[in-house]
Amino acid sequence: MISYQEMSKEQLLAEQENLKNAYQEFQKKGLTLNMSRGKPSADQLNLSMSMLDILKKDDILIDESGTDTRNYGLLDGIPEAKRLFSQVLNVKPEEIIIGGNSSLNMMYDTVSRAMFFGFVDSEKPWKDYSNIKFLCPVPGYDRHFAICELFGIDMIPIPMTSTGPDMDLVEKYVAEDETVKGIWCVPIYSNPQGITYSDETVRRFACMKTAAKDFRIFWDNAYNVHHLTDTPDTLLDLFQECKKIGTEDRVLMFASTSKISFPGAGIASFAASVRNLEYIKKQMSIQTIGFDKIKQLRHVKFFQNLAGIEAHMQKHRAILQPKFDVVLEALDRELAPLKIANWNKPNGGYFISLDTLDGCAKRVISLCKEAGVEMTPAGATYPYGKDPHDSNIRIAPTYPPVEELKQAVELFCICVKLASVEKLLK
Amino acid sequence: MISYQEMSKEQLLAEQENLKNAYQEFQKKGLTLNMSRGKPSADQLNLSMSMLDILKKDDILIDESGTDTRNYGLLDGIPEAKRLFSQVLNVKPEEIIIGGNSSLNMMYDTVSRAMFFGFVDSEKPWKDYSNIKFLCPVPGYDRHFAICELFGIDMIPIPMTSTGPDMDLVEKYVAEDETVKGIWCVPIYSNPQGITYSDETVRRFACMKTAAKDFRIFWDNAYNVHHLTDTPDTLLDLFQECKKIGTEDRVLMFASTSKISFPGAGIASFAASVRNLEYIKKQMSIQTIGFDKIKQLRHVKFFQNLAGIEAHMQKHRAILQPKFDVVLEALDRELAPLKIANWNKPNGGYFISLDTLDGCAKRVISLCKEAGVEMTPAGATYPYGKDPHDSNIRIAPTYPPVEELKQAVELFCICVKLASVEKLLK
Numbered sequence: 001m002i003s004y005q006e007m008s009k010e011q012l013l014a015e016q017e018n019l020k021n022a023y024q025e026f027q028k029k030g031l032t033l034n035m036s037r038g039k040p041s042a043d044q045l046n047l048s049m050s051m052l053d054i055l056k057k058d059d060i061l062i063d064e065s066g067t068d069t070r071n072y073g074l075l076d077g078i079p080e081a082k083r084l085f086s087q088v089l090n091v092k093p094e095e096i097i098i099g100g101n102s103s104l105n106m107m108y109d110t111v112s113r114a115m116f117f118g119f120v121d122s123e124k125p126w127k128d129y130s131n132i133k134f135l136c137p138v139p140g141y142d143r144h145f146a147i148c149e150l151f152g153i154d155m156i157p158i159p160m161t162s163t164g165p166d167m168d169l170v171e172k173y174v175a176e177d178e179t180v181k182g183i184w185c186v187p188i189y190s191n192p193q194g195i196t197y198s199d200e201t202v203r204r205f206a207c208m209k210t211a212a213k214d215f216r217i218f219w220d221n222a223y224n225v226h227h228l229t230d231t232p233d234t235l236l237d238l239f240q241e242c243k244k245i246g247t248e249d250r251v252l253m254f255a256s257t258s259k260i261s262f263p264g265a266g267i268a269s270f271a272a273s274v275r276n277l278e279y280i281k282k283q284m285s286i287q288t289i290g291f292d293k294i295k296q297l298r299h300v301k302f303f304q305n306l307a308g309i310e311a312h313m314q315k316h317r318a319i320l321q322p323k324f325d326v327v328l329e330a331l332d333r334e335l336a337p338l339k340i341a342n343w344n345k346p347n348g349g350y351f352i353s354l355d356t357l358d359g360c361a362k363r364v365i366s367l368c369k370e371a372g373v374e375m376t377p378a379g380a381t382y383p384y385g386k387d388p389h390d391s392n393i394r395i396a397p398t399y400p401p402v403e404e405l406k407q408a409v410e411l412f413c414i415c416v417k418l419a420s421v422e423k424l425l426k
Numbered sequence: 427m428i429s430y431q432e433m434s435k436e437q438l439l440a441e442q443e444n445l446k447n448a449y450q451e452f453q454k455k456g457l458t459l460n461m462s463r464g465k466p467s468a469d470q471l472n473l474s475m476s477m478l479d480i481l482k483k484d485d486i487l488i489d490e491s492g493t494d495t496r497n498y499g500l501l502d503g504i505p506e507a508k509r510l511f512s513q514v515l516n517v518k519p520e521e522i523i524i525g526g527n528s529s530l531n532m533m534y535d536t537v538s539r540a541m542f543f544g545f546v547d548s549e550k551p552w553k554d555y556s557n558i559k560f561l562c563p564v565p566g567y568d569r570h571f572a573i574c575e576l577f578g579i580d581m582i583p584i585p586m587t588s589t590g591p592d593m594d595l596v597e598k599y600v601a602e603d604e605t606v607k608g609i610w611c612v613p614i615y616s617n618p619q620g621i622t623y624s625d626e627t628v629r630r631f632a633c634m635k636t637a638a639k640d641f642r643i644f645w646d647n648a649y650n651v652h653h654l655t656d657t658p659d660t661l662l663d664l665f666q667e668c669k670k671i672g673t674e675d676r677v678l679m680f681a682s683t684s685k686i687s688f689p690g691a692g693i694a695s696f697a698a699s700v701r702n703l704e705y706i707k708k709q710m711s712i713q714t715i716g717f718d719k720i721k722q723l724r725h726v727k728f729f730q731n732l733a734g735i736e737a738h739m740q741k742h743r744a745i746l747q748p749k750f751d752v753v754l755e756a757l758d759r760e761l762a763p764l765k766i767a768n769w770n771k772p773n774g775g776y777f778i779s780l781d782t783l784d785g786c787a788k789r790v791i792s793l794c795k796e797a798g799v800e801m802t803p804a805g806a807t808y809p810y811g812k813d814p815h816d817s818n819i820r821i822a823p824t825y826p827p828v829e830e831l832k833q834a835v836e837l838f839c840i841c842v843k844l845a846s847v848e849k850l851l852k
Contacts, residue, residue: 037498039497039498040497042494042497045494045496045497048496049483049484050483051483052479052481052482052483052485052720053478053479053481053482053483055478055479056478056479057475057476057477057478057479058475059478068468068471069690069691070471070474070688070689070690070691071465071466071468071471071688071689071690072463072465072684072689072690073690100526100527100717100718101526101714101717101718102714102715102716104713104714104715105713105714108712108713108714109713112538112542115542116538116541116542116553116577117576127542127553143712146712147712149712150543150709150712151542258498262496262497262720263496263497263498263715264495264496264497264498264499264715264716264717264718264719264720265495265496265718265719265720265721283576286534286569286572286573286576287530287531287534287535288527288528288530288531288534289528289530289569289689289690290528290690291526291527291690292526292527292690292691292718292721293690293691294478294688294690294691295691295718295721
């Protein structure tokens with residue numbers, strides 16, 4: 001097989017004809033498939049069903065502190081939940097807050113509070129600057145970018161490399177501009193590329209000089225126990241690296257059980273230095289009396305400890321790995337020889353990131369949609385939805401059953417080919 | 427028995443001696459009792475225990491819209507929960523959002539969003555005024571006031587009357603000053619007085635002219651199904667009154683099951699006009715993907731419908747009414763003849779509000795504390811914690827068991843008498 005770049009115009013036209021026919025065959029099937037969001041499948045949700053009635057109507061629901069978990073109180077969570085999730089994030093129990101059902105909500109609230117009240121080391125609330133900026137490694141997570149956009153925080157795209165964000169650029173921006181206040185990071189199995197930051201990248205985050213006294217790294221550990229292989233990536237511990245040199249106040253870590261137990265009915269956690277948390281808890285105590293402690297107890301009883309979570313994640317892996325294999329095998333078989341796309345083979349996380357030829361991503365997504373396969377909108381992985389190369393596509397293989405996924409990715413490959421041929425014929 | 431006001435100095439000194447002895451007897455008992463917060467008792471929490479395992483590990487958890495409640499989605503709640511709580515608040519299902527575990531959190535978020543983004547009819551975000559103001563009926567709920575204080579919103583105290591806030595004053599402020607942006611109301615069984623707003627008060631809220639286009643009434647229905655007698659108060663429906671004349675955008679209604687099922691593990695709701703909600707949901711969709719739908723399903727299965735909630739509230743009443751009786755009987759017996767205090771006899775809610783002679787409240791609370799009985803801090807029912815008369819005390823009789831409550835209120839009466847005698851001897 002020769003690559004599209006090597007084909008003559010006649011060969012491309014013939015290929016286009018074949019692809020159109022194949023595409024039309026798919027359209028006739030009337031598919032409605034979805035590879036758009038990082039949602040667990042029903043099989044994965046079934047793994048946690050015994051959590052539903054793990055607490056019985058005759059149980060005593062007193063926590064280790066002697067608090068009745070059914071009543072008001074304990075803003076930052078029950079001790080046993082703080083212990084469990086402090087293991088997940090490798091922090092001390094006093095360095096963690098157990099929140100509601102959504103780490104996204106905790107990140108939003110953290111930005112919202114910073115806008116209004118600043119952080120413990122802020123000279124003034126962030127809203128009192130004429131404008132502030134966040135560094136946004138790209139491609140990245142659309143919901144992070146949406147928070148910045150809502151609050152009018154300017155976003156500066158930072159290209160991702162195979163070892164994490166381009167740290168030369170990061171260091172330059174944070175050193176020169178005190179209105180650069182934060183950066184969004186998914187440091188292990190990044191969304192969407194599945195890249196894990198190298199030790200050097202993490203150390204540079206810990207050491208870098210920041211013009212802003214109150215610069216913050218939003219360290220979104222969305223996938224830190226979400227491995228897909230026997231040789232998982234490992235991430236150097238940023239918080240511990242920072243502690244060695246006294247920069248730990250710059251780190252805010254988030255995690256949740258949304259992709260461990262139930263999305264929406266899981267629990268979120270937020271870890272940071274005691275100095276950060278003491279300041280934030282004063283404001284949080286005005287927002288709420290506390291989160292759902294019964295759900296916290298449910299999770300602790302179900303998982304017991306970090307080993308329990310890790311064993312549970314192996315069951316997720318058994319469901320997810322074949323799905324990633326289906327997609328990667330199809331991409332290797334259908335697209336690799338044609339040299340029209342590049343993609344990653346992640347060791348964990350929820351996504352495969354694919355780059356088409358420049359200017360083809362929107363067309364691919366649109367072709368998929370018209371044949372009944374919903375993909376993440378093109379551009380979603382960039383601030384303001386604007387991918388300057390119109391090339392990045394996020395593939396989310398977790399939700400559909402394997403048989404549906406096979407069809408969806410087969411169609412997807414046809415669409416990538418079609419869009420590429422169109423582009424080369426222009 | 428003669429009143430303290432009629433006593434001679436000698437009689438007061440003799441009374442003081444007796445009271446000191448009685449007080450010291452109490453101190454020797456080493457009590458640790460708490461009448462400080464509106465918390466349900468363990469007996470009340472036991473009423474909802476079967477909710478814990480009402481969903482079983484083999485259940486299908488698909489809601490009426492076909493959504494898997496275990497997965498992401500449905501920002502504003504599952505249809506059956508919206509239907510149930512739309513009955514509680516007498517709105518249409520499309521006029522309600524089912525939130526997380528805390529109506530306080532929904533109120534905080536609503537103020538926070540208004541500060542940053544304004545409402546649908548705002549000329550600009552509230553933060554862009556040099557200062558804005560909220561009307562605060564007093565005595566009122568400390569957590570409402572704390573939200574204003576955190577966001578730097580000036581608070582204007584409005585005296586409560588037996589029919590609700592002083593509406594002459596309310597109308598004057600909202601008509602004259604466009605920076606008066608909101609008012610906090612607990613319209614039925616108000617916190618702390620247990621007052622229910624009269625029909626005329628409600629109608630005046632619906633009709634009043636406001637200088638601000640985006641004035642909002644925060645209508646906190648904390649106790650709208652929390653009756654204590656066979657002849658409960660009834661509240662005219664503000665939202666429906668407003669709809670008659672087209673002012674419904676000014677109403678924001680909040681409720682939760684914190685004092686119906688479990689505080690912290692209940693569900694909160696927020697109702698308003700579709701125009702308000704559409705605007706707010708756009709911002710909410712950046713904050714979270716959705717709240718805990720499994721918990722929503724649990725509540726719906728447990729309560730079924732409004733009649734189910736009302737029947738459940740009768741069980742709460744059976745536990746609470748005797749506690750209110752214990753306190754009211756003691757106050758009648760010990761304090762009424764002495765003419766040193768006034769208090770309410772509420773038909774519902776969670777509190778009894780008592781006014782001492784001017785300048786005595788702090789002293790009473792301090793005396794109680796030194797004898798082992800924790801009360802709500804004096805001043806808490808006023809903005810900035812400042813009761814200009816130092817006279818209002820909020821009594822929360824719900825949490826302690828009856829036997830403890832009897833002791834606590836006996837001590838309380840001694841403390842009120844002691845502080846009054848001290849005051850009269852000055």
